[in-house]
Amino acid sequence: MDNHETKCSAQAVALAFLGGAMAGVVAGLLLAPKSGEETRRDLRNYARRAEEEVLEKAKEARAALDQTIERGKQFLADKTADVEAAVKAGREAVKEKMDKCCN
Numbered sequence: 624m625d626n627h628e629t630k631c632s633a634q635a636v637a638l639a640f641l642g643g644a645m646a647g648v649v650a651g652l653l654l655a656p657k658s659g660e661e662t663r664r665d666l667r668n669y670a671r672r673a674e675e676e677v678l679e680k681a682k683e684a685r686a687a688l689d690q691t692i693e694r695g696k697q698f699l700a701d702k703t704a705d706v707e708a709a710v711k712a713g714r715e716a717v718k719e720k721m722d723k724c725c726n
Contacts, residue, residue: 634680634684637680641676641677649666649669
């Protein structure tokens, strides 16, 4: 077998933790000595809160992704300008050498 390191992002770990917590809560609610109506109400409330938390985390992830994309675009723009300047300087240097050589 290959020995590859498995790396998980903090978001993946948090999502796995939330999923496990949700499964634990559901199991606890189903095994608790409450009436069916109380249990269903509790499950609905928990699902609503979990949905709100997931939506909030998705918004935060989207904002972080947008920020990363913008930084990437800026990095590419900077490097493109550097390359263009280097190419221009190289062309000028070659032209100067050709002028000195041929004249």
